[in-house]
Amino acid sequence: MSIFSKVKDRLEDLRRPGYFKKYDHKFTMVIDLDRCNGCGACVSACYAENNLPVVGKEECGKSRALNWIRIERYVEGEYPDVKVKFIPVMCQHCSKAPCETACPVYATYHNQDGLNVQVYNRCVGTFTCATYCPYDARRFNWFTYKREKPLDQQYNPDVTVREMGIMEKGTFCIQRIRAAKDRAKDEKRALKDGDVTPACAQACPTGAMVFGDLNDPESRVSKLAKSPRRFRLLEELNTDPSVIYLKRVMKDGRGTSEE
Amino acid sequence: MKRRDFLKYIGIGGAGTGLGYLFGKVTQSPGNKLIPYLIPPEDIIPGVGAYYATFCTECSAGCGILVKVMDGRARKIEGNPRHPVNKGKLCMRGQAGVQGLYNPDRIKAPMKRSGERGTGQFVEISWDDAVSTLAKNLTELNKKPEQLYLLTSDMRRRGHQHTVASSFMSGFGSPNIIRHDLLGPGNLEFANHASMGLSAIPHYDIENTRYLLSFGADFSSAWLSPVSYGHAYGQMRQGGNGRGKLVQVEPRMSLTGANADEWVAARPGTEGVLSLSIAYAIIEKGLSRAGDAGSWRSALGAYRPSEAAKTVDVSEERIYSLAKEFAQARPSLAISGGNLEGYENGPSCHMAVSVLNHVAGNIGIKGGVIPSPEALASAPHPMTGPKNSLSRFAADAEAGRIKTLIVSGSNPVFTAPKAAKVEDALAKIPFIASFSSYIDETTAYADIILPPHHPLEDWGDEFSEPGAGFAPATVMQPVVSPLYDTKGLGDIFIMVGKAVGGKTAARMPSAEFKDYLRGSWKEMYAKNRAMAAGAPTFDEFWIRTLSEGGWWGAESVKPRCAAVSVHAVKEHLSKSVAAEFEGDEKAYPFYLMLYPQAAMRDGSGALSPWLQEMPDPMTSVVWGSWVEINGKTAASLGISEGDVVSIESPFGKITAQAYLAPGIRPDTIAVPIGQGHRQYGRYAKDRGANPIEILPFKENPKTGQIAVNSTRVKVTKIGNGRLVKQEGAARELGRDIVKTMTPAEFERIKG
Amino acid sequence: MLNIKAIIYVAAGVVVFGAAFGIGYALNTYYSPDLDPVQPINFSHKIHAGDNKIPCIYCHIYADRSRVSGVPNVQRCMGCHKIIKTDSPEIIKLTGYWERKEPIAWVKVHNLPDHVGFTHKRHIKAGLDCKLCHGDVASMSRVKRVSSLQMGWCLNCHEKREVVNGKDCWTCHQ
């Protein structure tokens, strides 16, 4: 009987969407669009931290820049009533990510930290994940990009330099998450709020980006995520993203008056 | 089995073994070498990053940074969380600092010119040769030491590196220090001094203000201290004590304008008029908080909204509503910069904004303009000397009064208009030495280059403008060992000074610059009681300072008082506050607005591939320059996006690609500064256009600022093209991607 | 009719080729020179770690603090060999390096590709014996790789020891 029920439990487990009963962590980023001024510091920080290659003018012209995070700018209205909205978009680490189902070789999957991770050395480059991604967050190594010497001395050794033919995307600076876990383990404690800050959030001058663990009810993100200004990008697609935006307050803003 | 068959199988087997072996070889990772240290550096653990504190030299804001060093190499620059200026944050420009250090086009050793001047051809020589050549040249000037000129920049004019340079010049006996800086806040400083009597830039308390009225000040990208103001902006919006409102007045929507709640597209050059008319409206409606409102009312009589409205191209009602909101919000703050700094009568414009602040009672209050406290006692004096007179420099060179020129940290060939004739001036100078890390346009004219360390390899210090309650003193220390055969900037002056001998050598510190710096700090430590707090001995203090990145006042210092009196500004406001533009309105129908981007600033960022690839926030253009034209204007001129257009002013012509911007006045076009280098390394060279070239040479005689918004231009289409930018379509098409809410709703949910 | 002989011959050929391929592959994988390369100095772990019982961490000083264990620097070697056995030919080679101020270019025996984020620190802190992966180095006069260092080999151990998140790709890959 016990074996039977064990098997039954196990099967139920395996039938549970996403499998994990509860993620160890649910790393989440809250981006306050009312703070964000679109300065681009996060983009640059990401280049520095994650060994992103510079592709040059010609490739940029083909829309092949390898920016893991970009700042989208949407314009409303015509002169003189122009309204501009900025939104930093990176990999949204969807809990129900379309890209994860797409990969035939498990190069992208969801891990216990609630992250959508990309395993570079497993990728065979079928492009499926990128076409499925509604946020266009994935970038591809069209060539083997080399930094001219001695610019290569700046490479971050904690992050692989990707070769050609590999898909990549924002990782929430997973190397920093690992390092923080490593430190926490050394100090024999659990990970606490503020231990991990991705490069973009660290650089953000306006403090628009806040990163933390949504599983921890005391964390800053948990508190911010309860904000009534909360929304998620293309939420109607039900991808359940882990990046939560807070609405911009604008003179001609669209209200949520339906509520 | 026959013998022949057997042999066949042997062959097959052999081939199989060989292929298998090869396959194994190919699939295995190749073994590589492990090269250990001969003698291990003490503080380095291989594979573990260490952080060294220093400060950022990419602009004059002086943010504190931490450099992550791993295996002896600088890997990443992050903000120093302890530093009061940037509070651990850092802009894109600061991040890219490592690309200056590891730039492939850095000068690796002293060099001597081998080709024609201006072509940038040099051969390497030894330091001994370089120093003795320069020293020999200087000794020949012994009779007339004033024939030595030093051309330097306004940036970092406050540290000991420049003290050494100053003593070098004074020891040699030449008073001729020319400071040239395209984007320096000279007009603002002058205006603040003249109107409020402040010797330093005050603290604009954006963080605590509830209503920020910005006249062209693009504090989100390149104005004064973008990181510090960026942080303050975030706090103002969602910092917890009510959401502050931002109104931006400028003809071209800048990044800050894009974030503003209201964008007021005043006619170029009339921002000062608008400011004064708002001030007038405040007084008129009896909302003024200034004690001397009455005297102001009469002084500002010419700026009645009813009359100003037409000049400014902003409706009278709007002026009144702005005035009402500005005066009623407490605290409110008006700031000025950007375009205003670039007008020929920039000081007057700035003063007009000071008047507005005064009238609304915003000076000296929290959330307003807070005058800086006294700087640290015995901090090195800011570099003095004739302020910013490139015209004098050009004239002196023309007259043959300059025999030897030392260039350090300035690049006037690029940042001065063609009309300034800097190149001609340089050609006249018999001997030019450049202390530069890169072959920029000015260095290309040099006869000899003495390359200094990159700031990440060098010693130095910085005393940024004191903010409210702190006077930071930041130390620059080498975070990596020098990459090439270069010397510290201070050491170069010391070396040359000693080689020259005589009085010059006597004025030079006896030791290396590093020890001189330490000695100076010891002196400062002795004179400042506040510094000693928590550090009983200097050694302890020094170690703490190095590890924390600097020292910032622990005690809050009382700010000085300041007020604007009619008397002080009368003289400056007596003339029209509206700026003049060169060129006939008929022939040249458009105002030309030049503006610095966060990435390139005055063009010094162009050498970094990261910054080149960083999309401009407002246009998303990368790796090049563009001209922003209003969509309707462009349509009437038959220009579509990406078209190559020529921009012609009375002083020259450039070509650039058109970007149809929604946020720009129809009578204005805007071009970013920073591209169009003819030298300056592989990433910057021959990319885009340099709009400074077509400016008239208008130097403000009092402040030395070159007016960058001072001409009209005409625009003609000359070809088709495709603009390299990142945006596909910038309209939401009703998808409601970025969700927003109204301020009223925000107030409701907060309550 | 059908040439049965031909079928048999072809089949035999395929078998022989396959077997030979396997042998070649195995030869390379398990007996390749990469496994116990000749080092510039004939350093013997047997003498140091075996006979003289010097603990590993004495020379590989970073093993418990960093991802890399750290090859001992020349200074550390010279620390002892200024006095001990200065006349042995290998030590003379070492002294030569020291005097020329030239680091010794050891050949890597345990080499991992760039995308593997292995860290010594965590494994040492978990109380693993160095022997577990490096074999009984104390009995080797020339170091030889005894483990395949392949992913499956890592995973087996992770599974056996029930490492937390031990089968998550990003635990090891970077």
Added chain:
Amino acid sequence: MAEGHQKSSMSYKDVNEDIYGIITRSGIGYYIICGLFGAGAAVLFILPWAYQIYVGQGVSGLNVPVFWGIYLVNFVFWVGVAHAGTLISAMLFITQTPWRRAISRGAETMTFFALMLVTLFIFIHMGRPWNFYWTFPYPTQRQLWTNFISPLTFDVFAIGTYTTSSIVFLYFGLVPDLAALSHTASGWRKKLYEFLSFGWRGTDAQWYTQNKACMFFSAFIMPLVVSVHSVVSWDFALSLVPGYSKTVFAPYFVTGALLSGFAGVLLMLSIMREAYPVMKKYVTDYHYDRIGLFVLVLSLMWSYLTLMEVVTGLYANTSQEIEHLKFKLATPPYMQLFILMIFCNTVLPLVYIVRKVRGSVFGRFVVPVLVLVGMWLERYLIIPNSLSRKFLPWMWQDYAPTWVEISISLGTLMMFISMFMMFVKVFPIIALFEVKEDIGVPMKNRKHH
């Protein structure tokens, strides 16, 4: 028995000689043309592909939102072309339609080579094609398998199964013919035939088994044909992309595939008949008549589904769908391409209503070529075009193929032709025994019932 055939006058011997003649008797011109196509394939396909592998996928025109370009278009197109072959054999076998017999081998061969290109295009479009085998579930020391919920894994299984089944099906038909021809042939062909026929004699039991096996295969392949192209359509339909995520895709793709497949068979037969006049004895106007009707019917079905594809988008009326349709239907040059596609696939096949046209030169050559072009355009208008207009307008980008992509596409087409031509020189392109069956069983006394 054989409607419309004038073959009863032929003897079995004629058949043997004719078919072996097709294999052996060709002028030097044939080999030169075949060689030229082969060389063209080498220059236009092998070299650019090697260049692409060496330099990276960046040599193609793909960009950030448009990750799937004409490689995938070709992939889907060739899967489509592959469909007619087995379906003709299988469906018509089950219904025992006699006119199948003369054309089934040719159609199956086309399927076989089309599937080769399908597999090839999967590798060509990969970023790291040297790791292609990671997509197969096989045990390794890494302990990692493949993701069974990925539509691409379905593809691996579907196309793998389809390729295997097609080869087996082709082989089944070939066995008796090879056995028969091995007695006529000489030299290396004889050896090859003997080897491949594995000692087939044609005993009653063998024929019975062969017939049964073909029957089972047909039963398997009919659902397989449907599943393969619907699985290919799932690659797109299982995503969220506007323009991809449509329920109509499975029937739409299958119908389109059959349409292009039948057009391909039609074209192939016409060309073969010109190359081998002797084939005119076997492939007659009757065949054109039947296939033409098929094309007509399929084109009508396809047109209906195309209409529904647009209509479903319009009914959904989301901004995404509308923008996608706007881009596809109202933006040059895609608007013109769409009109061309409709002309090729809907308007043009209508000429087949006239019986005479079905057998005319126009009906035999021009229409099938244009239908194939139209079907290629259909895929082009679905695959890269939908990706150009995804959810975030900021990332909208257009796509244009580069010379590498175009060259590889042309090169593979040439490879297809040259391989087909070589196949004809090795194996009988008309099923020997089936044609004999068509002629009828020789009887001395009694009439065949």
Added chain:
Amino acid sequence: MATNSVLAVFDHVDTLLEAAHRCKASGWGFQIISPIPLGHEIEHEFGPRKNWLRWFTGFGAINGFIFGWVVAFGLSVLYILPRGGKPILAATPTLLVSYETTILFGVLWTLFGFFVLCRMPVISKKPFHPRIAVDGFGLLVEGVREDNIPLVEKILKEHGAGEIERIES
């Protein structure tokens, strides 16, 4: 008991079938070797037949179906990597995979069955006449006692056989 076989080549099928009837009546075994399938005619003459092929196919198909499920479910459980918020044991996609494997295995087992039932590949030399490859219809009479051979030949001749060959076993 030494048995011998006789192979006769006929021009026409009906005569061949008549001869076959005679042989059957005489208790001799026979095989018809033909260039085209004669299933229809033979069944008409001798009644319907059956063989084991369906069992091969069925076995393969069922096996394939099971294989599909085992592979897709089993391998998902072996190395658990959650993806897309979908369950590890996802039924719908597995059905798709097993659909394909059913067909694949069915096809492969049918091929195998075909080889087995056709006794292919042939190891030894089997009686055959080159004319059968073109337009002859062979009747192989088996299990004939040696002394009955002339009788058989006579009967075959009577029914219009062309070439007749004795085949030594």
